[in-house]
Amino acid sequence: MESMKKKIMEIEEIINNPEHIKTVDLKTLFNSFLSEIKNRIASYIGDYPTFIEPVFLEENVKIGDDVLLGPNVFIGTNSEIGNYVEISNSIIFENVKIGENFKIENCIISKNSVFNFSNLILKNSILSGINNREDDIRKIEL
């Protein structure tokens, strides 16, 4: 658990300085974090999603109807996952809001990101910011 915490802090620090991201280093760290994720699904708010372990949920995560999470998913405190969403091999930091019917694979979504719309496939990217339409999204390739 200690190592998980340490790695997630390192990842957060890296993506907070996007102009300095060395994708190779980040990818290594990302994959090593994913392989260390422990299952923690005891506390969340919402319907009964499908979990493929391991999935690690921090406190107060809200999950909509008909959601598929895992394998290798970390979701930070207070984040909200919309209905019909599917997430695998990804880190969602705290206070993130994911719209309905998103499919997210191999992504890192930074703290306080918001996606205020529905129906999108996101793959192999680092994402952030407030996004009210698909056109608002600025991705960094992962």
Place this chain on the structure above:
Amino acid sequence: MPEREEKGFSRIKELESINLATDEIRDQVIQTKKEVEKDNKKLAEQLNRKFKSHKIKSYDIVGAIGAGKTAILERITEKLGLNYRILVICGDITTRVDANRIEKHNAETIQINTGRECALNAYHIHQIIKNKDLNDYDIVFIENVGNLICPSEFILGTDKRMVIVSITEGEWVIEKHPMLFKMSDIAVINKIDLLERLGTNLDKMINDAKKINPNIDVITTSAKKGQNIDKLMELMGL
């Protein structure tokens, strides 16, 4: 080819809403259900090609809650765990009780908690397999969600499907659930250590299975006493 196939698949959803659908949309719901089953089949076939190309033996184990699916897997992994690299995928509505039981016998386990869904489907297996190097495994067992109805709609891409019932479910259990027996290669009738006490009509159960599916191999076992487990493994090709 794999690239194109990979992109084409989206999540497989159970559709239980046909009974709820209003007349105006019923045709559409039925059409969608057929497409979902077709997608599941395609994905299952792709998984089976992957297993085969890596010389992995794969098994889908279905049956009612409490029939002894996990107990039999414990017996088998106990015998094979030291010599083979085994991956066991366990499906349950919630908890990782079964994965914990099997993990003790040198097998890697992955638990899927299906929440509301009453069967595993090929997409669940695909999501796990896409992260795995299949060179690391010799055998894959999948313990499906305990249920004698829903799993019949979704094949998982395994070489063999094995249905397990127990004599405690009564001698009518096979005749009442023909679908799964039609689609299975092996029928296991478990808990025969209790036969004397319960007086279940075992011959009827065996005959019913054969009547429903003349090609099915039927075997009686006791996971508790370890009875006929070797024979079962022989039937499984292990």
